[in-house]
Amino acid sequence: MLNKLQQLGAATIGTVQGLGRASLMLFGALWGRPRPVKSWPLYVKQFYVVGVLSLLIILVSGLFIGMVLALQGYTVLAKFGAEQMLGPLVALSLLRELGPVVTALLFAGRAGSALTAEIGLMKATEQLSSMEMMAVDPLRRIIAPRFWAGLICMPLLALIFNAVGILGGHLVGVDWLGVDGGGYWSAMQANVDFYDDVVNGIIKSTVFAFVVTVIALHKGFDAIPTSEGISQATTQTVVTASLAVLGFDFILTAVMFGG
Amino acid sequence: MTTRKLEIVVGAFVAIAIAALLLLALKVANTGVTGSDETYKLLAKFDNIGGLKVRSPVKVGGVVVGRVSDIQLDPESFQPVVTIEINASYSNFPETSSLAILTSGLLGEQYLGLQAGFVDETVTILKNGDYVENTKGAIVLEELIGQFLFNRGNS
Numbered sequence: 001m002l003n004k005l006q007q008l009g010a011a012t013i014g015t016v017q018g019l020g021r022a023s024l025m026l027f028g029a030l031w032g033r034p035r036p037v038k039s040w041p042l043y044v045k046q047f048y049v050v051g052v053l054s055l056l057i058i059l060v061s062g063l064f065i066g067m068v069l070a071l072q073g074y075t076v077l078a079k080f081g082a083e084q085m086l087g088p089l090v091a092l093s094l095l096r097e098l099g100p101v102v103t104a105l106l107f108a109g110r111a112g113s114a115l116t117a118e119i120g121l122m123k124a125t126e127q128l129s130s131m132e133m134m135a136v137d138p139l140r141r142i143i144a145p146r147f148w149a150g151l152i153c154m155p156l157l158a159l160i161f162n163a164v165g166i167l168g169g170h171l172v173g174v175d176w177l178g179v180d181g182g183g184y185w186s187a188m189q190a191n192v193d194f195y196d197d198v199v200n201g202i203i204k205s206t207v208f209a210f211v212v213t214v215i216a217l218h219k220g221f222d223a224i225p226t227s228e229g230i231s232q233a234t235t236q237t238v239v240t241a242s243l244a245v246l247g248f249d250f251i252l253t254a255v256m257f258g259g
Numbered sequence: 260m261t262t263r264k265l266e267i268v269v270g271a272f273v274a275i276a277i278a279a280l281l282l283l284a285l286k287v288a289n290t291g292v293t294g295s296d297e298t299y300k301l302l303a304k305f306d307n308i309g310g311l312k313v314r315s316p317v318k319v320g321g322v323v324v325g326r327v328s329d330i331q332l333d334p335e336s337f338q339p340v341v342t343i344e345i346n347a348s349y350s351n352f353p354e355t356s357s358l359a360i361l362t363s364g365l366l367g368e369q370y371l372g373l374q375a376g377f378v379d380e381t382v383t384i385l386k387n388g389d390y391v392e393n394t395k396g397a398i399v400l401e402e403l404i405g406q407f408l409f410n411r412g413n414s
Contacts, residue, residue, distance in 0.1 A: 041262045047269040055272060091287050156276035163279035166287060185286065194288035198280075 022218035029143035039145065046145040050111045051153030055160070057110055058103060062161035065098060066090060066168025074177050083179045087188035090169035095192065095201045096257065099162040101249050104208035107154050108241035112216035115146055116237040119220030120230035143217055150213030151206070158205035200256045207248055212241045297347035298325065299387040303358050308339045309397025310369045311360055317343050317371040324349045327371065343371060352385045353378045357393035369397060 036043075073089045119142065122128050128138040166188075173179040192198070216237045223233035308330065317325040325345035333340050345352075355376025362369050376382070376393070385391065 041265075044262055044265045044269055047272070048265045052268050052272045055275075095283070095287075153272075156273065156279075159276050159279040159283065163282045166282075188287055192288045194284055198283050198288050 018218070018222070021222060022214055025139060025143060025218055025221055026147070026214060028137070028139040029147060032140065039141070042141065042145045043148065046149035047153060050115070050146065050149040051156065054107060054110050054153070054157055057106055058157045058161050059164055061102065061106060062099075062164035063168040063171075065102060066094065066165030067172045069093060069098075069165070070169035070172040070177070074173060074179070083177075084183045084187050086169070086173045086179050087184040087186075088191035090173070091166055091188045091192050092197060094162045094165040094169075095197045097249075097253070099158045099165065100201055100205035100208055101245060103154060103158040103161045103205060104212055104245040105242055107150075107157065107209075108212045108216070108238055108245065111150065111153075112212050112237050112241050113234045115150070115213070115216040116220035116223070116234045117230060119143075119146075119217065120223035120225070120233050123221070123223060124225035124227070124230060126225075143221065146217060147213055150216070151209045154209035154212070155202050155205045158201065162201065204249070204252050204256075207252060208245050211244045211248055215241045215244060298344040299347055299350065300328070301343050301345060301385055301387075301389055301391055303341050303343070303391040303394050304333065304336070304338045305341060305358075305360065305394050306338065306396040307399060308341060309360055309399060311341065311371070311397065312369075315368065315370050317345065317358075317373055319349070319373045319375065324373065341371070350384075352376075353382045354385055354389065354391075355382055355393070356385065356391060357395065358391050359395035360397040362398075 069090050070086060073086055074083065077083050077085055077089065119128075122138075122142065128142070131138045131141065170181075170184060174181045174184050219233045219237045219240070223229050311327060311330065313327055313330060315327045316323045317327065325343050327341055328344045329342035331340045331342075332338070343358075352373065353376045355378075357374045357376065359372045359374070360369055361372040
């Protein structure tokens with residue numbers, strides 16, 4: 001009984017300590033006078049690694065998810081003679097839910113794990129310590145560019161995902177299954193609201209971007225500096241970030257669309 | 260890769276993202292095509308508004324000319340008072356016009372149908388804040404069935 005209680009206490013303290021270290025890391029990385037000119041190449045490099053290199057997987061999965069949504073939705077809607085509602089179905093499910101969430105999950109797998117492994121290996125090979133020896137703050141030089149790159153790139157990737165998904169839905173629905181093309185767009189325009197749906201989706205994916213990037217950076221920065229520790233940290237990044245995204249998604253959906 | 264090349268690639272990435280946002284804003288959500296934002300308000304009392312909601316469209320012959328902006332209950336007559344905002348480019352409805360709550364399709368959303376009335380020397384044009392006197396409330400299915408049964412019982 002007492003042992004169980006102790007385990008619970010230890011787990012809680014561990015979680016809180018982890019959160020505290022993550023906040024300290026973020027604070028250390030973002031605090032202070034920004035030097036945009038001097039560190040510009042670092043930021044560009046991270047935008048390329050985090051954003052541009054994730055583009056392919058986002059484009060392909062967005063296209064296929066849009067096509068599958070149209071295909072699945074059509075079979076149900078056709079039973080009620082409501083094929084015209086295919087556009088709103090595809091657009092709303094992508095904008096509100098699938099775009100932000102699937103992008104975040106893919107991003108955690110594609111870019112998050114890479115960030116963790118990179119920073120973890122830097123720690124294991126003592127690159128971070130040697131930076132400190134040279135009076136270069138590793139938080140400012142390593143963490144900050146990666147944080148901003150993740151935070152800015154993911155909403156952009158989610159937007160691209162949404163747009164490609166809607167075009168994919170058009171491809172299957174209109175060009176293949178024969179839904180009226182004008183109806184696809186006009187029903188969509190009648191049912192999608194810019195602020196309620198598009199902007200809320202962007203807010204969602206910004207929150208996810210923050211969560212996923214901070215988890216990935218913190219797990220890497222906190223990794224046990226051995227090969228086993230890095231592999232553990234990378235796994236934890238993907239698992240924790242995915243679970244956090246799904247949890248936050250429920251809360252945000254309840255706040256935005258529940259009432 | 261040099262910084263310049265990286266910058267070009269990142270710039271292309273951001274440009275694609277902005278194009279996606281424009282597609283979503285203009286083609287999907289249709290924000291830019293709502294016409295001028297200038298509107299004027301009309302009020303109308305109904306017996307029953309059924310499923311009418313704020314932001315429901317106001318249509319003249321199927322063309323959307325405005326939207327419901329507010330629904331209140333009159334504290335004295337206990338009648339719903341609906342405020343509608345009509346696009347300022349349609350500003351010449353006579354006071355003999357009538358409003359009816361209609362349903363699009365069998366199970367569709369409810370909207371307000373505005374029917375323009377006749378014009379002669381004694382009829383004035385509706386201005387901001389005027390009441391539309393001639394209104395017809397929503398048809399409630401239960402009442403309709405009740406009436407039908409009642410009539411059958413009589414005959």
